[in-house]
Amino acid sequence: MKEERYFYVPNAASSDVLPPEEAAHAVRVLRLSAGDEVCLMDGCGSFYKALISQADKHGCKYEIKERAEQVRCWSGHLHLAIAPTKMNERMEWLAEKATEIGFDELSFLDCRFSERKVMKTERIERIVVSAMKQSRKAWKPQVNVMCKFDEFVRQPRTGRKYIAHCYEEIERKYLYEELQRRGEADDDIIVLVGPEGDFSIDEVRLAMDNGYVPVTLGSSRLRTETAGLSAVMMMQLVNSKEKMKGEK
Numbered sequence: 253m254k255e256e257r258y259f260y261v262p263n264a265a266s267s268d269v270l271p272p273e274e275a276a277h278a279v280r281v282l283r284l285s286a287g288d289e290v291c292l293m294d295g296c297g298s299f300y301k302a303l304i305s306q307a308d309k310h311g312c313k314y315e316i317k318e319r320a321e322q323v324r325c326w327s328g329h330l331h332l333a334i335a336p337t338k339m340n341e342r343m344e345w346l347a348e349k350a351t352e353i354g355f356d357e358l359s360f361l362d363c364r365f366s367e368r369k370v371m372k373t374e375r376i377e378r379i380v381v382s383a384m385k386q387s388r389k390a391w392k393p394q395v396n397v398m399c400k401f402d403e404f405v406r407q408p409r410t411g412r413k414y415i416a417h418c419y420e421e422i423e424r425k426y427l428y429e430e431l432q433r434r435g436e437a438d439d440d441i442i443v444l445v446g447p448e449g450d451f452s453i454d455e456v457r458l459a460m461d462n463g464y465v466p467v468t469l470g471s472s473r474l475r476t477e478t479a480g481l482s483a484v485m486m487m488q489l490v491n492s493k494e495k496m497k498g499e500k
Contacts (some may be wrong), residue, residue: 427443
């Protein structure tokens with residue numbers, strides 16, 4: 253079976269040209285030529301079967317033959333907000349794996365104990381796009397610039413809101429059980445994950461004052477990126493449409 257070639261084209265329906273980076277991959281790496289079939293993904297829920305009409309050093313053009321709207325395999329809007337680690341590679345790994353699992357939004361938090369105060373998202377965006385293509389996801393997760401923790405938690409948000417922390421003196425519930433117990437399966441969900449040194453206790457209390465429920469991700473002490481991926485997996489499992497079909 254001939255392998256399908258996927259390309260991310262945000263405005264696929266209204267354009268006929270691959271973006272420069274995708275065009276370079278198509279022409280220089282894959283050596284595509286006029287008449288070759290490709291699959292385009294717009295990151296907003298649609299795939300497009302297309303034929304290459306021109307492929308040379310000037311760019312790569314296509315003609316759309318068929319549009320196929322996809323069905324998201326989970327409900328609600330799944331949002332992870334996390335304090336980035338000192339080593340950027342660990343956040344890149346998280347972004348890649350979370351995209352493969354499936355989620356909708358990634359935010360970076362500047363916390364009191366944050367190891368990294370500046371986060372450049374350009375490379376994260378590229379990694380997310382690559383993971384989206386590799387895992388055949390029709391929706392591209394939104395990647396947000398870094399935000400001060402206090403500003404972030406004060407922003408009005410709908411759905412279920414959680415903050416994962418390790419303070420014994422503040423009662424916590426197990427996130428997975430809490431997700432199963434509360435709200436509707438198609439609710440929006442946001443989970444906050446702190447830096448290696450955890451959120452400050454004042455940050456946890458501020459989040460609670462703004463409607464965030466304190467939770468634990470389990471009995472193990474997890475690295476920041478592992479905690480973030482665990483939170484995404486729990487959100488995905490609870491809001492999975494496959495799970496909901498099995499419960500009917």
